[in-house]
Amino acid sequence: MAETEQQQPEPAATEASELLRPTLITGGKTPADVTRDICAPMEGRPTALWWGALSISLTALLAGVVAVTYQIAMGIGTWGLNRTVGWAFDITNFVFWVGIGHAGTLISAVLFLFRQKWRTSVNRSAEAMTLFAVVCAGLFPVIHMGRPWLAFWMAPYPNTRGSLWINFKSPLLWDVFAISTYLLISAVFWYIGLIPDLATIRDRSKPGWRKSLAGIFSLGWVGSARTWHRYETVYMLLAGLATPLVFSVHTIVSMDFATAIIPGWHTTIFPPYFVAGAIFSGLAMVLTLMIIARKVMQLENYITVLHIETMCKLMLSMGCIVGLAYGTEFFIAAFSGNPYEQFVFLNRAAGPFSWAYWTMVSCNVMIPQLLWFRPLRRNIAFVFLISIVVNIGMWFERFVIIVTSLHRDFLPSSWADYTPTIIEITTLIGSFGLFFSCFLLFCRFLPTIAMAEVKGVLKNPRRAAKQDSSKGDAA
């Protein structure tokens, strides 16, 4: 509760304008302040907290590397899969990470097209998060192949097997194209946004490795109006391209399931359901990371309660869509008259995996309803907790969809149970290690907030000066 921050009410005239257009960046920052504040964490020595977090993440990553090496050497028989449950932990993790990766593009592209200026404080780190999450996601299908050194077989190249080409009619192949395009476009989007900030770092650093590297990667950016003009055009184009892309990616991921004839997977609701779920989980992860980052890096004036509250509203709306999808699935199963479909859903809610199902429903639908209350949305400790809950809930959503649909199939004699092995769990932990190691390194070496964009949404200094003098307390 102590962290609930309230903007001090201003005199009447300002208050009215505050209601119309709330201050995004608090603390009366000037562009020079923005540069200094955002660059400060990169220029100082890393704190003990950062080293601690990095060591934990790297340890988790190392454990993951050992687990993956072992399972590749031994074969994926080291997993808890069986003939009935042929997909479980690995694909759950894949869909989970791809979902996390959706918030970055939502914030940077979709909100850009909707002219949501608050996005400027969070888009950089959300995009970075997207990149790392998609990398984590991409690893799982490669591991799942069992022979990852043959991953290049998925590329359409003339080969000595015929040429027997890849099957463009398979959703799994669409996935390869969707995920790799998404990774590349997100990387380019992120890098293009970084160029002006890298130029800032280049210009303020003393000669040394930082200045040289920033000099190379800022590509000689000097902030020319002509370049900005073209840059804005390209940024808009990329946003326009990334928006349908982000929807297509999770649509295609959902088709991995929806085009199969397994009851519980074979539904037309899957694409919108998956996209909403992806954005939901991504926003939760953005909130988790942002709430930590603003505290540790003292960015409270840049990532304000307003930002957190807005993201909570978005998350709540996505959570409601997800809840609606859960309900719709049950309704359609009942309405279809298809006994297999009906059985799968009853089995989900009351079968051996009902604990996973109800974890999912409470974490994703019930608990987030608390966000309808404004004081709770503005309570940072509470929002942090909710974001963790949603992350857990969304992991279970994928687990429920995949495992409960498979484990009791058409033939009762082949029904089976599924328990993950330690190898699978360690692989999941390793992916978290990879994600957080990358994110911590990003926070250390690159500006976590898009300086050039934040400078553009600062309160107009001249107008602010006028207001100050009218109040009689001119600075």
Next chain:
Amino acid sequence: MSDRMLLATFEHEEDLLDAVEVVRKKGCKIIDAYTPYAVHGLDRALGLRPSRLTWVCFVCGMTGALGMLWFEYWVGALAWAVDVGGKPWNSLPSNVPVAFETAVLFAGFGSVFALLGVSRLFPGKQVLPVLERVTDDRFVLLLDETDAQFDVSTIKAMLSPFNLVALEERVVSGGELQ
């Protein structure tokens, strides 16, 4: 070739925008302006035409989409036709997702590389130290002095109402300031 240029530095975007308007009315030639962030309305004030990069994006996107559609058709129906689930060999709907992804990929990369090419941005490009604070908080207007009627003191008088921070003359060889 050597050019004489005048660099006027401002502290606020509004000053720069006002100065650009006045200077353009006077008929002085503005070479460029340098700002720490994309200043809203500066492109219009400078009279910049809408960028044609949108066309690059369109052409690249269409190349990606049509090229991939053709390739998928060739692979699935001509080079080695494989019956997949009884679908027609040239099943268009199942070719759409990959064609769409390729369109986005080509359009995105095409526009970005076109931007870098047109704006002459490349790794290792040297920048002039005078513009260092532009990437922090300064706004610089670059005027062409080669015009015979150009008079620094008039310009200075004209720009001083806009909280001019610095005015500096430069001789630049090679055409481009950067």
